[in-house]
Amino acid sequence: MIEFRGVTKQFPDGTVAVAGVDIVVPPRKTTVFVGSSGSGKTTLLRMINRMVDPTAGQVLIDGTDVATLEPVGLRRGIGYVMQNSGLLPHRKVIDNVATVPLLRGEKKAVAHARALELLDTVGLDRSLADKYPSQLSGGQQQRVGVARGLAVDPNILLMDEPFGAVDPIVRAELQQELLRLQGELGKTVVFVTHDIDEAFLLGDQVVIMQHGGQISQAASPAEILANPADDFVADFVGANRGKRALHLTEVDGRRIVVDDDGRPAGVLAS
Amino acid sequence: MNLLLDGIAWILDPANWTGVGSIPERIAQHLAISATVLVISALIALPIGTLVGHTGRGKELVVTVSGGLRALPTLGLLTLLALWLGIGLQAPIIALVVLALPPLLAGAYSGLESVDRRTVDAARAMGMREGQIIGKVEVPLGMPIIVGGIRSATLQIIATATLAAYIADDGLGRFIFAGLKTRDYAEMLGGSILVILLALAIDGLFAIIQRLVVPAGVRATRTRELRSRPPRPRAVVGRPITEGNPE
């Protein structure tokens, strides 16, 4: 379990990225922080592995304040996947996946064997192991990034807009892969995105952030749609327009669901 | 063209290849003084440049100081030091070290700076220590530019080591100044040709090294880029990360 207690981050230039956030990230579930840029979502994520230290408040992992932990060791125990994969361009795929185990002093043979298994886990062919990141497609690179994040079998997986830079078709594929993986592995996933659809698809808990680093609402997707906390949330999730404002109409005796623009979205199953 | 032939004839004259102050001896001296200077200046400049490139701190200072050093006329520095320290190798070595610092510093810090900040950020997020980030990520990726700095420094050292003969009885420059004194143009030209050949050979050597140190994965990107995009100046490769505070 990860707990934010009254966490604030003010940068030296005076900008407040995060303002007094209290939130609990439940274990073995996916929590998605969603908001537009400048809402402090990435800063919150980076506080978990101390890439950013809060100027006030505490971040606790299983009851331990991370401020008391040595950052390097902490980071080695937490998986981290970022946009553009962040792979080391001068190392082969297999070495990238095995980076953290090797940093921790594991034997190379062991780390490589495990890295190959991880390629299977994320749905990559083992023949890619000897390629360099630049020789892979964007989607493949992201999969390698996920494999690297999983390399030390961490309890916590931080994902910072991991699918932001790939095209929509590949993104949909990767989202499904993540759902499958999460079903198998049951990690505590903290996911950051600006895409509300992605948040609703992946999140058990969705945390909607607004500009200035405050939480507008934290709840399950269904609750948010049913009871948006305020106008900002309703507007942000688009609860009352477009493809989320669904109506029933009857066509040839069957009940069809259409969206706000009258485009058919599906058939009501009985 | 006769002049050129005279110069070549001087180089080929067997009498110049033996005895005290022979061509091989002068070449060896020239290389020895250059190597000494390169080692000293690299020991000073590379660690500083690496730290500046890694932390981003002190860059203004380094750029200003090395800009100033560059405007400093070498011959002036050399003669002033010679006046203070007397005839001998001390003055040229110090002057040459001062000369070699700016390109070495620039190569080191711009090499590290050229590494994509996101890659560095990812390395840190994975749990690399600062030293590991430098050693395993920034230095290997910045190596072509670091070597570029060493190449440029070496060339300047070799070129200016010729001037050292103005102060000390040392190196290939000796032939130039001896020829100047006796009005023997063939000897001056022969010495010049040797210096030019030496410089070009070393430069060629470095060109090869510079190619070899491009990390394999980066080479793969470059060829792809070349195919798809027109060449653009890659002055700034890294992009600052706005969120977060790398310590």
Place this chain on the structure above:
Amino acid sequence: MNWLWSNLDLVGELMLTHLALSVPAIILSFVISVPIGWIAHRYRWSRGVLLSLCGLLYAIPSLALLIALPIVTGQRTTSPINLVIALTLYGIAVIVRTAADAFDAVEPDVRQSATAIGYSAAGRFWGVELPLAGPVLLSGLRVVIVSTVSLATIGAVIGVQSLGSLFTDGLQRGIQAEIITGIVATMVLAIGLDWASVAIGRMLMPWWRPSAAERRRTLDRVERVDAA
């Protein structure tokens, strides 16, 4: 200081001589390099060849070049023209690369829209590409100004009069003040010409506002020319 007061005439005269050597070399190398840089930018096949040639030229030690040049030019080694030619060659070696980069940096969109609104090829060069490449060209010129003024002193060791003569003379006669005067005068000339070039740049490119960031980049370019 005494030495300086009693030799003000000499110093002034040598400064003028020094200017007469370095300014023509700076202007010539700029005028020659811009078209070469444009060719390197425009025709891909020529780029590698031209830039490699410049790299080779840059690698040749200056003193050796001064002595070897007369084979080609027929000048005496001690003639000022010989020195100006050598300085021009080094200037070219530096600016061509910068010029190619400068033209590369002009946005293709801008170039295409210029063509689209009806510029001819020549009109586009003078009216669009050259002005837009201007700031980067100027930064290359500034590098050359500093290096040329400093390099011109080398001629003194083979007998070409310049501020460098204060170094050789000062060493022979053991006058420290003379050498220091020479160093200061050389640096003053370099900085003065640098300022002048920026002033001219402002006049010719009134839209150009050298920001702090750009000044830093210019300094940076000075460094990078070396590392390149």
